[in-house]
Amino acid sequence: MNILDKITADKRKEVDLKKSLIPINQLEQSILFERQTILLTERLKNSASGIIAEHKRRSPSKATINQNLNVQDVAKGYENAGVCGMSVLTDGKYFGGSLDDLILARASSNLPLLRKEFIIDQYQIIEAKAYGADVILLIAAILSKEEIKQFSTLAKQLNLDVLLEVHNEEELHKSIMPSIDMLGVNNRNLKTFEVSLDTSKTLSEMIPNDFVKVSESGISTVEAIKDLKQFGYKGFLIGENFMKTDNPGESATQFIQNLEK
Numbered sequence: 001m002n003i004l005d006k007i008t009a010d011k012r013k014e015v016d017l018k019k020s021l022i023p024i025n026q027l028e029q030s031i032l033f034e035r036q037t038i039l040l041t042e043r044l045k046n047s048a049s050g051i052i053a054e055h056k057r058r059s060p061s062k063a064t065i066n067q068n069l070n071v072q073d074v075a076k077g078y079e080n081a082g083v084c085g086m087s088v089l090t091d092g093k094y095f096g097g098s099l100d101d102l103i104l105a106r107a108s109s110n111l112p113l114l115r116k117e118f119i120i121d122q123y124q125i126i127e128a129k130a131y132g133a134d135v136i137l138l139i140a141a142i143l144s145k146e147e148i149k150q151f152s153t154l155a156k157q158l159n160l161d162v163l164l165e166v167h168n169e170e171e172l173h174k175s176i177m178p179s180i181d182m183l184g185v186n187n188r189n190l191k192t193f194e195v196s197l198d199t200s201k202t203l204s205e206m207i208p209n210d211f212v213k214v215s216e217s218g219i220s221t222v223e224a225i226k227d228l229k230q231f232g233y234k235g236f237l238i239g240e241n242f243m244k245t246d247n248p249g250e251s252a253t254q255f256i257q258n259l260e261k
């Protein structure tokens, strides 16, 4: 069993429990459900930096990254830094995140917010909207083509942007459909945890130009971003590099200033 299999098996139990406790019609009563979403895709198309900065306390590959920060301060810091969007991990068991993190980030910033979650059920998409997300992540490795289609169609009906994540050519081919806004290439091999930006470079030419391309994981230098831009990438998802510092907002500010030099 690889890490994605373990996470998905736990997630199925978690979602089944939640569905029995909080019905969908209750989620739909959240005042955030009617909120007008902010489109990350548009921000990325018009941005020089393209940074999507992540709130990430710990991870299966790195254990603890930073447990001492307040998500509201992190969200404000990222917004002041001028990032395009913020990714908020909401998985508790493996990443130490929660839906409370998402709603607190929503209350503290006007950034487009990505719910970074292992989505295996439509319930989680409705939940994302109810807790203030603007964007959902769909991971091709854990979904069938039919599920990608159903889930992305529901997200579009809720005016949520969809970031579809792939790791290889096979996943990419099953994921290309009009209800996807952004195609994210994850540079982290989730079986070995090895990171290689070559994954983004190799897959870039197979991604049709009508999708906004996002490179995810293992990005820690301005040079890496300049290099990936040559391959057509507009978005860059960065977690650990900012979160390992005492002040992720300040770290993102310096990073963006260096990028714009």
Ligand SMILES: O=C(O)c1ccccc1NCC(=O)[C@H](O)[C@H](O)COP(=O)(O)O
Pocket: 003, 054, 056, 059, 060, 061, 062, 186, 188, 190, 216, 217, 218, 219, 237, 238, 239, 240, 241
């Ligand atoms: O980060 C992990 O160890 C991980 C393990 C298993 C599934 C997903 C994982 N990460 C989720 C992410 O996609 C990253 O948090 C995100 O791309 C940022 O990566 P990084 O900049 O390397 O922190």
